[in-house]
Amino acid sequence: MIGWREDGRDRSARWRSESGAAPPRRVVVADDATRADEAYRLACEGTALLWRGDFQNARQLLAAMARRADRTPRSRRRKPEPPQVQAFHLYRQARAQRAHTLGMLLIPFEPGHTIPLRRAPDVAQACTEAYGPDDEPYVTSLRELLGIIGAHEWREKGVPIPALGDDHIHPHYGVFSPVRGEYVDLVAQAPLPATTVAFDIGTGTGVLAAVLARRGVRRIVATDQDPRALACAIENVERLDVAKHVEPVEADLFPDGRAPLIVCNPPWVPGKPATPLERAVYDPDGRMLRGFLAGLADHLEPGGEGWLILSDLAEHLGLRTRADLMGLVDAAGLAVAGRLDARPAHPRAADPDDPLHAARAAETTTLWRLTSTR
Numbered sequence: 001m002i003g004w005r006e007d008g009r010d011r012s013a014r015w016r017s018e019s020g021a022a023p024p025r026r027v028v029v030a031d032d033a034t035r036a037d038e039a040y041r042l043a044c045e046g047t048a049l050l051w052r053g054d055f056q057n058a059r060q061l062l063a064a065m066a067r068r069a070d071r072t073p074r075s076r077r078r079k080p081e082p083p084q085v086q087a088f089h090l091y092r093q094a095r096a097q098r099a100h101t102l103g104m105l106l107i108p109f110e111p112g113h114t115i116p117l118r119r120a121p122d123v124a125q126a127c128t129e130a131y132g133p134d135d136e137p138y139v140t141s142l143r144e145l146l147g148i149i150g151a152h153e154w155r156e157k158g159v160p161i162p163a164l165g166d167d168h169i170h171p172h173y174g175v176f177s178p179v180r181g182e183y184v185d186l187v188a189q190a191p192l193p194a195t196t197v198a199f200d201i202g203t204g205t206g207v208l209a210a211v212l213a214r215r216g217v218r219r220i221v222a223t224d225q226d227p228r229a230l231a232c233a234i235e236n237v238e239r240l241d242v243a244k245h246v247e248p249v250e251a252d253l254f255p256d257g258r259a260p261l262i263v264c265n266p267p268w269v270p271g272k273p274a275t276p277l278e279r280a281v282y283d284p285d286g287r288m289l290r291g292f293l294a295g296l297a298d299h300l301e302p303g304g305e306g307w308l309i310l311s312d313l314a315e316h317l318g319l320r321t322r323a324d325l326m327g328l329v330d331a332a333g334l335a336v337a338g339r340l341d342a343r344p345a346h347p348r349a350a351d352p353d354d355p356l357h358a359a360r361a362a363e364t365t366t367l368w369r370l371t372s373t374r
């Protein structure tokens with residue numbers, strides 16, 4: 001719950017945050033008369049602003065607050081560049097602080113996910129997709145709401161996947177979206193060791209299972225731990241008319257049994273996710289990567305291949321070395337039978353203002369073809 005004073009009365013409402021943000025302790029009422037400097041100052045101090053004005057003005061206020069958050073203080077500009085790993089931690093800290101501050105502008109909801117503000121859009125469908133049905137009032141941050149609206153638009157529109165002949169994958173809220181197509185192309189190009197059975201470990205939207213099905217693999221067991229991902233994968237493989245070949249299974253890593261081909265695209269950066277939405281990017285202590293490698297030999301059929309898809313961004317950031325990775329491969333009784341590389345084509349790789357530009361510009365995504373040495 002959050003509490004505030006309004007019209008001389010103490011008021012309260014249920015707090016919602018899919019990103020796991022704690023309810024703000026101090027809340028004041030704000031409206032069209034609230035100035036951006038004042039709003040930004042309050043937000044930096046940890047005071048949230050519950051919006052009562054025009055919805056579109058709240059969007060503009062949030063954009064003005066974001067511009068203030070992105071101004072680099074003069075004192076920081078001339079400091080020497082810290083080493084890459086430190087730069088990465090500072091970058092994450094700054095992003096978390098920015099998210100915290102911008103999360104202080106709050107929007108009230110009435111039952112049925114309706115917003116009782118002037119010029120508010122109809123977000124009932126988008127919020128139902130992210131939160132489930134709701135028939136009680138609540139408050140959430142405008143920043144989270146904009147993320148939910150954006151996710152709904154992507155879900156409607158879909159992401160074109162060249163490896164699927166430009167058919168679309170429709171990601172659900174909170175499910176890893178295959179916007180970076182280069183890793184999907186690697187799975188479309190690598191020579192198939194067999195077309196009988198494959199496992200897709202951590203299937204997300206189901207994109208890799210769908211690519212394997214289109215390549216003629218007759219049965220693909222697609223696992224994930226996240227029920228949202230499984231629901232999303234089921235919808236996508238149905239839409240793409242490959243559902244008869246794909247069996248979604250809720251599992252921690254591997255399903256039962258063995259397969260001649262096991263594919264896994266774990267989160268690429270070891271680290272603690274700051275929010276549940278970061279779980280597809282950050283792998284705490286490299287748990288999924290280690291778990292996949294450690295269990296692979298026991299799930300491969302003789303002569304089978306494990307395809308590990310991993311970018312070397314973590315290596316460029318100083319968070320993992322190539323020797324660490326090869327050590328894990330070796331210790332798991334595996335050998336590298338081959339590799340396919342791709343250079344990322346995403347726009348941030350070419351953005352010199354991105355604080356992680358050097359690492360992103362040097363990044364290579366690799367499909368490692370692994371075989372058992374046992």
Ligand SMILES: C[S@@+](CC[C@H](N)C(=O)[O-])C[C@H]1O[C@@H](n2cnc3c(N)ncnc32)[C@H](O)[C@@H]1O
Pocket residue numbers: 176177178201202203204205206207208223224225226229251252253254265266267268279280281288
């Ligand atoms: C980086 S995403 C990749 C999704 C999809 N395979 C792709 O390539 O677009 C990693 C996925 O692994 C799932 N995952 C994480 N840990 C897992 C585990 N222990 N067992 C099964 N799935 C897991 C996440 O929920 C997420 O959907």
